[in-house]
Amino acid sequence: MISVKHLSKSFDNSCVLKDINAEIRKGEIISIIGPSGTGKSTFLRCLNLLERPDSGEILIAGIPLLSPQTDIYLLRQKMGMVFQSFNLFSHLMVIENLMLGPLHLLKLSRQQAYERSIKLLETVGLSGKAYSYPSELSGGQKQRVAIARALAMKPEIVLFDEPTSALDPTMVSEVLAVIRKLKDQDMTMMIVTHEMNFARDVSSRIFYMDEGIIFEEGPPEQIFGAPQQERTRAFIHKISLFRFTAAGRNFDIYRLNAELEEFGLRRLLTRKQIHNLQLLSEEVLFNLLFPITEIIELAVGCAEDNQQTEISFEYQGTSGNPMENVSPDNELSCMIIKKMSQHCDYSFDKQSNKLKLTLK
Amino acid sequence: MNIQKERKDTELTLTLSGRLDTNTASDLEKEIQQSCNEIETLILDLAGLDYISSAGLRVILSAQKQMLKQGSMKLRNLNESVREVFDMTGFSSILDLE
Numbered sequence: 001m002i003s004v005k006h007l008s009k010s011f012d013n014s015c016v017l018k019d020i021n022a023e024i025r026k027g028e029i030i031s032i033i034g035p036s037g038t039g040k041s042t043f044l045r046c047l048n049l050l051e052r053p054d055s056g057e058i059l060i061a062g063i064p065l066l067s068p069q070t071d072i073y074l075l076r077q078k079m080g081m082v083f084q085s086f087n088l089f090s091h092l093m094v095i096e097n098l099m100l101g102p103l104h105l106l107k108l109s110r111q112q113a114y115e116r117s118i119k120l121l122e123t124v125g126l127s128g129k130a131y132s133y134p135s136e137l138s139g140g141q142k143q144r145v146a147i148a149r150a151l152a153m154k155p156e157i158v159l160f161d162e163p164t165s166a167l168d169p170t171m172v173s174e175v176l177a178v179i180r181k182l183k184d185q186d187m188t189m190m191i192v193t194h195e196m197n198f199a200r201d202v203s204s205r206i207f208y209m210d211e212g213i214i215f216e217e218g219p220p221e222q223i224f225g226a227p228q229q230e231r232t233r234a235f236i237h238k239i240s241l242f243r244f245t246a247a248g249r250n251f252d253i254y255r256l257n258a259e260l261e262e263f264g265l266r267r268l269l270t271r272k273q274i275h276n277l278q279l280l281s282e283e284v285l286f287n288l289l290f291p292i293t294e295i296i297e298l299a300v301g302c303a304e305d306n307q308q309t310e311i312s313f314e315y316q317g318t319s320g321n322p323m324e325n326v327s328p329d330n331e332l333s334c335m336i337i338k339k340m341s342q343h344c345d346y347s348f349d350k351q352s353n354k355l356k357l358t359l360k
Numbered sequence: 361m362n363i364q365k366e367r368k369d370t371e372l373t374l375t376l377s378g379r380l381d382t383n384t385a386s387d388l389e390k391e392i393q394q395s396c397n398e399i400e401t402l403i404l405d406l407a408g409l410d411y412i413s414s415a416g417l418r419v420i421l422s423a424q425k426q427m428l429k430q431g432s433m434k435l436r437n438l439n440e441s442v443r444e445v446f447d448m449t450g451f452s453s454i455l456d457l458e
Contacts, residue, residue: 275441282413286382332414339448
């Protein structure tokens with residue numbers, strides 16, 4: 001469906017895409033992941049010529065995209081695009097945003113375009129908002145409208161450019177749920193995303209991009225479970241780990257809670273899991289550890305299937321399991337910590353104490 | 361955390377919302393100390409409270425001790441996650457939960 005050979009693209013003097021090669025079959029769902037600034041979005045934008053590549057070849061359904069003889073407008077109609085920043089027409093109602101393309105480009109009748117648009121709004125759960133203006137919608141709703149609008153053109157390929165990056169964490173899941181729904185509709189989809197759980201669940205293949213090339217590609221089980229390249233491994237490890245340094249009793253606990261929430265939502269943890277992480281952190285930090293130490297390194301890691309979430313606390317000082325040091329001041333906390341944890345491990349190595357809890 | 365007060369004769373209702381944690385527990389403690397003289401029934405309405413830690417539990421426990429001397433204390437409208445913390449610490453059995 002899409003064939004890319006030796007694609008390269010530079011901006012001024014910086015080479016963003018060095019040598020991209022990829023074959024994407026009809027009906028495949030490809031997630032493109034990787035560190036910021038490695039050309040993921042540029043690659044996607046090259047596929048419908050929002051950016052013009054410097055060299056290389058792109059075939060869309062066998063048609064050379066970069067050939068001067070190709071009718072690029074016709075080819076673009078096969079491709080829908082969903083942007084990070086929605087790009088809805090703010091002076092048009094939701095239904096008008098959806099009808100615009102089908103009326104003018106697909107030459108549908110008003111009635112046909114209307115009926116199709118209403119149906120698509122039902123698909124994204126927004127039939128009640130047909131006559132609202134974009135400014136009356138939340139970020140998540142705007143993005144769902146943008147997805148419906150892309151689908152209104154009956155595209156064979158949909159390109160998603162970080163569809164959830166501009167959204168509040170609370171709205172991410174509603175947009176991802178809509179994209180998941182499209183999985184079974186036999187469309188070819190390419191998604192640039194930072195939502196790793198989502199990428200793992202919906203994709204048939206993952207492209208890990210780094211240094212201007214597709215560094216590693218493979219099924220989600222390989223990329224997330226057993227990456228072959230050192231760089232991929234390092235990236236996957238980093239994104240599945242949350243770190244925070246709590247320096248003394250007066251550290252910013254609001255920030256910790258906000259960051260834990262954001263991490264949890266990105267990892268698609270449940271509200272309850274996030275709540276429990278926050279509660280465990282507060283109890284351990286304030287009632288077990290601050291009485292004996294100042295600087296504490298906190299880390300949260302999630303197993304790939306989210307079935308197990310681990311939180312660890314590392315600090316310097318003399319050895320001694322804080323969970324065994326129960327006093328009237330911390331017995332309530334110990335009770336809460338024990339009841340909320342499946343395992344509670346303490347270790348001491350090279351002057352460093354580590355308390356590791358596995359959430360129930 | 362927000363605290364709303366409503367007094368009827370010797371009955372005082374404190375409606376809490378937000379988070380009752382290490383940072384906010386002292387606000388509730390002060391409020392109870394200031395407002396509970398001459399009160400016979402203290403009601404803590406927790407409908408809007410979505411988080412409680414041991415720091416909050418300690419304040420509630422000391423309020424219970426104070427109120428037992430002068431009347432009674434009741435808690436109402438605990439949401440699921442707050443109730444869970446009350447259950448796991450045994451507070452559900454020593455406090456009057458509605």
